[in-house]
Amino acid sequence: xTSDSLAVSRTAEIARLKSHHxxxxxxxxxxxxxxxxxxxxxxxxxxxxxxxxxKNHLRDDTLQLLLDCADKLDLRGQITxxxxxxxxxxTEHRPALHTALRFQGQPQTEHEQAxxxxxxxxxxxxxxxxxxxxxxxSGEPIRHIVNIGIGGSDLGPRMVVxxxxxxxxxxxxxxxxxxxxxxxxxxxxxxxxxxxxxxxxASKSFSTLETRQNALSxxxxxxxxxxxxxxxxQHFVAVSSNIVAAxxxxxxxxxxxxxxxxxxxxYSLWSAIGLPIVLACxxxxxxxxxxxxxAMDEHFASAPLEENLPALLALIHFWYRQCWGxxxxxxxxxxxxxxxxxxxxxxLDMESLGKSVARDxxxxxxxxxxVIWGTEGSNGQHSFHQLLHQGTDLIPADFIAVKEPTxxxxxxxxxxxxxxxxxxxxxxxxxxxxxxxxxxxxxxxxHREAHALAPHKVVPGNRPSNTLIMERLDPxxxxxxxxxxxxxxxxxxxxxxxxxxxxxxxxxxxxxxxxIHEAIGGEAPADxxxxxxxxxxxxxx
Ligand code: F6P
Numbered sequence: 001x002t003s004d005s006l007a008v009s010r011t012a013e014i015a016r017l018k019s020h021h022x023x024x025x026x027x028x029x030x031x032x033x034x035x036x037x038x039x040x041x042x043x044x045x046x047x048x049x050x051x052x053x054x055k056n057h058l059r060d061d062t063l064q065l066l067l068d069c070a071d072k073l074d075l076r077g078q079i080t081x082x083x084x085x086x087x088x089x090x091t092e093h094r095p096a097l098h099t100a101l102r103f104q105g106q107p108q109t110e111h112e113q114a115x116x117x118x119x120x121x122x123x124x125x126x127x128x129x130x131x132x133x134x135x136x137x138s139g140e141p142i143r144h145i146v147n148i149g150i151g152g153s154d155l156g157p158r159m160v161v162x163x164x165x166x167x168x169x170x171x172x173x174x175x176x177x178x179x180x181x182x183x184x185x186x187x188x189x190x191x192x193x194x195x196x197x198x199x200x201x202a203s204k205s206f207s208t209l210e211t212r213q214n215a216l217s218x219x220x221x222x223x224x225x226x227x228x229x230x231x232x233x234q235h236f237v238a239v240s241s242n243i244v245a246a247x248x249x250x251x252x253x254x255x256x257x258x259x260x261x262x263x264x265x266x267y268s269l270w271s272a273i274g275l276p277i278v279l280a281c282x283x284x285x286x287x288x289x290x291x292x293x294x295a296m297d298e299h300f301a302s303a304p305l306e307e308n309l310p311a312l313l314a315l316i317h318f319w320y321r322q323c324w325g326x327x328x329x330x331x332x333x334x335x336x337x338x339x340x341x342x343x344x345x346x347x348l349d350m351e352s353l354g355k356s357v358a359r360d361x362x363x364x365x366x367x368x369x370x371v372i373w374g375t376e377g378s379n380g381q382h383s384f385h386q387l388l389h390q391g392t393d394l395i396p397a398d399f400i401a402v403k404e405p406t407x408x409x410x411x412x413x414x415x416x417x418x419x420x421x422x423x424x425x426x427x428x429x430x431x432x433x434x435x436x437x438x439x440x441x442x443x444x445x446x447h448r449e450a451h452a453l454a455p456h457k458v459v460p461g462n463r464p465s466n467t468l469i470m471e472r473l474d475p476x477x478x479x480x481x482x483x484x485x486x487x488x489x490x491x492x493x494x495x496x497x498x499x500x501x502x503x504x505x506x507x508x509x510x511x512x513x514x515x516i517h518e519a520i521g522g523e524a525p526a527d528x529x530x531x532x533x534x535x536x537x538x539x540x541x
Contacts, residue, residue: 006073007358010497013069014322014366020065021323027462028055028428044307047295047480050469051309055428056316056396057324057464063306066315070305070495078494083301085111089264089501090359096501097260098267098486099297102290102479111262118258118272122286125237125257126278129198130172136234137227138195143172146188147276148218149202150178150210153239155347156269156482157202157276159340160289163478166406167281174280177218180210185217194225194235201238202273204259206245209510215249239272264501266348267486285475292479300487310487313398313466317488318495320396320464321370328370330388333400334377334420335473341400342374345485352489352500359499368496374398378419389426389459397465399424400481404472420467430461 032038032054042054058066070076082088085095100111107113128134132141147157158176161168168174175192177185189197199218203211215236222235233252240246241259257272269277270290278286296309305311320326333341353369374380377399388395401420405413431439436457440450468484470477493500516532519525520540524533 007360007362007497009072010495011365013072017065017069017319018323020062024059024062026057026059028057028464029461031059032428044309044312046299046303046307046309047292047484048471048477049296049309049480049484051312052467052469053312053316055424055465055467058316058319062319063315066319067305069318070311070315070491073495073497075305075311075491075494079301079491082490083297085109085262089499091499091502091504092261095262096264096267096490097262098264098270099294101263101268101270102293102297102483104291104294111260114258114260115271121257122272122275122278123283125275126283129279130169130282134198134234136195136197137222137231140193140195142198143196144192145172145174145198145200145276145279146192146218147174147176147200147202148178148185148211148214149176149200149239149273150208151347151351152265152268153202153204153208153211153273154178155340155344156266157274159338159344160269160274160277160478160482161280162340163335163337163473164277164281164285164289164475165337167285167475169280169282172279174276176276177214178210180213182217185214189218189221194222194227197222197235199236200275201236201240201246201249201251202275203239204241204263204265204268204273206238206240206242206249209513212249219250237275239275266351269482281475288475289479292476292481293483294479295476296480296483296487300483309484311491313484313488314491314495316464316466317370317396317492320394321367324394326370326394326396327367328393329372329396329398330380330384331372331374331398331400332377332380332420332423333374334416335400335402335406336376337406337473338400338402339376341376342372344482345374346372348485349489349492351503351506353493353496353498354505355496355498355500358497364496364498366496368498369492377423378416381419381423385423388463389430394463397424397427397463399465399467400470401467402470402473406473424465424467426459426461427463427465428461430459430463431457432461433458 039052039054043052082096083099085097087093087095089096097111101115103112107116129142134142136142154176161174175188177188201215227235232250233255236251237255238246238251239257239259241261243256246256247253257275259271263271270293274286300310317329331342331345349372350369355368356364358364399420401417433454436454437450440453470481490500516536519536524536
């Protein structure tokens with residue numbers, strides 16, 4: 001199908017969904033009351049992840065409309081194109097082959113062979129570090145790893161290492177530095193012995209400002225601690241597709257782990273960008289993570305769309321975004337160790353879907369990506385859940401629960417799960433004016449007082465959510481969860497008709513940042529806006 005005909009179909013499909021939305025008003029309470037099997041019928045499971053999407057504004061006919069929409073937009077064809085390595089990233093003329101990073105078995109393609117070679121390189125390197133055979137400038141074994149990277153070269157491995165805390169080795173500590181704010185690096189290295197510390201400079205482009213500056217400062221720190229220039233190779237390795245720039249920085253060619261232009265930064269934790277995971281948790285753990293992601297890939301590739309977890313999540317998101325005016329979506333992992341998951345998902349979703357033009361460059365006539373936000377449960381309940389329950393906006397929520405306790409404190413785990421379940425229940429159920437009045441009167445308030453107070457106690461309810469259940473927070477299930485969201489974002493991009501694999505929007509800020517830096521100590525150009533000139537004068541010059 002041509003992009004023009006797809007655009008026409010998309011407009012028609014969105015119109016059809018909108019008219020369905022306007023014609024049929026229902027309440028979630030009623031949907032459950034009228035169907036005792038609703039929870040089971042609107043639930044599905046794959047690759048160790050159970051999805052209950054029954055608390056959504058979906059009837060069978062709604063779901064059918066969404067699935068028809070996916071068919072009309074050739075979703076199946078686009079999934080095949082992605083997995084077959086077509087040039088799906090049309091503005092950069094390349095495929096997006098993050099799924100090749102987690103292939104299992106024998107390599108079958110050129111890409112998989114490159115990945116297999118890289119895995120061996122990572123494994124050997126980790127063995128050398130773990131065995132104490134990789135030594136620093138004083139002859140001491142390495143005991144601290146500092147990953148210097150930002151965005152996709154930071155968020156994924158940082159989140160995974162934290163999530164897999166029980167798998168972390170005791171003989172090595174892995175740290176992460178991302179921010180250009182020098183406090184990030186200096187606070188991190190303040191307590192570290194330079195002679196036992198190895199830096200990974202993780203940057204696909206090897207030109208990212210933050211990473212370069214932090215790497216230069218780290219280099220100076222090691223030199224100041226007594227390392228000779230010719231010993232620097234013992235303290236720096238790199239992950240990059242820009243071999244020349246990494247070598248120019250002083251990294252020995254044999255210590256450069258490859259990245260490829262067919263892997264997007266935000267999809268790269270499965271590549272050598274995942275080196276901190278291997279070092280912190282061991283190579284087998286990393287393999288398990290890959291196998292969980294691969295299991296989700298297989299499900300994504302083969303399951304019919306009505307049972308396909310990534311497709312369902314994306315269709316539901318699309319439904320709220322296009323027809324319910326939902327400008328944001330909240331993600332609430334009820335697991336302390338998944339605290340960094342929302343930040344990882346923010347980059348994945350917002351950098352992919354924050355676009356205003358279609359694949360062919362035409363201005364979109366409908367909303368695209370929404371704001372993704374959230375924090376670990378139950379903490380959010382005591383800060384922003386008030387707005388979820390009583391605010392004026394409809395904010396669909398994804399709850400993520402882990403069935404097995406993640407600590408010895410089993411009793412607390414039961415409370416954690418009770419909190420998680422009760423929040424989606426409260427969003428669905430709400431509290432009517434009548435219920436609020438009755439409750440107040442029961443508490444001893446006069447009729448008049450109850451009348452005055454009740455509106456403040458009304459909780460509208462009828463607010464949608466998904467609940468995803470992971471059996472355990474282990475490498476396999478984590479891999480599966482992350483791949484699920486990667487594919488969800490891809491499907492959402494297909495439905496929106498945009499290219500989710502470029503991120504040109506961030507370039508302007510980078511360019512202007514460099515120009516402002518250049519203006520420090522001098523005169524700001526007269527054609528800059530007054531506020532920018534004033535800020536420069538007040539803050540720097
Ligand atoms: O500026 C955005 C971005 O390019 C992200 O897409 C990427 O993950 C991040 O910067 C880091 O890029 P690099 O790995 O090239 O340093």
